[in-house]
Amino acid sequence: MFQFKPLSKEAVPAALEKAQRYRMLNEPLEAESICLDVLDVDPENDEALVTLLLALTDQFQYRLSETFDRACELLHRLPDEYGRAYYCGIILERSAKAYLRQASPGSGSMAYEQFRAAMANYEEAAELRAHGNDDPLLRWNACARYLDRHPDLQPAPVERTEEMLE
Numbered sequence: 001m002f003q004f005k006p007l008s009k010e011a012v013p014a015a016l017e018k019a020q021r022y023r024m025l026n027e028p029l030e031a032e033s034i035c036l037d038v039l040d041v042d043p044e045n046d047e048a049l050v051t052l053l054l055a056l057t058d059q060f061q062y063r064l065s066e067t068f069d070r071a072c073e074l075l076h077r078l079p080d081e082y083g084r085a086y087y088c089g090i091i092l093e094r095s096a097k098a099y100l101r102q103a104s105p106g107s108g109s110m111a112y113e114q115f116r117a118a119m120a121n122y123e124e125a126a127e128l129r130a131h132g133n134d135d136p137l138l139r140w141n142a143c144a145r146y147l148d149r150h151p152d153l154q155p156a157p158v159e160r161t162e163e164m165l166e
Helices: 009-024 028-041 046-058 060-075 081-102 107-128 135-149
Strands: none
Touching: 009 028, 009 046, 028 046, 046 060, 046 081, 060 081, 081 107, 081 135, 107 135
16 A cells, blocks of 8 residues: 655645546546545644545446545534535435436336435525525426426335235
């Protein structure tokens, strides 16, 4: 294993700009690496935590099982309830889309459940948001429109078990 080279605290702002740029270039592994370097020298850096969480969700399409849990683990490190609710919604919404891309048996109902859970988190975030911050409403509406456009996405059928007569 390699011994990673630590960043200086003065380099953190520029490193976070690079991480954002890598995310925009669809290079989430590079963004993830930069965020991990920042968090090594500044473990409570909120921008690095959020950027890392988003970089992990950017990888859902090809590494869902590995990155989903890691993204969820970051939620408890976010400093406020609004952020935890909002970014939990982001994680769930993006995982729903990843399930749809998989197109495997049951992925449609799993996606539906993830979208609905995301919408519940966005509703919670909307109650906690600062005045003028309608981001959770925008995300809720996007999920609702997606489900409206795809009426084939439904919850999994509930299995009924009948009691055996003796």
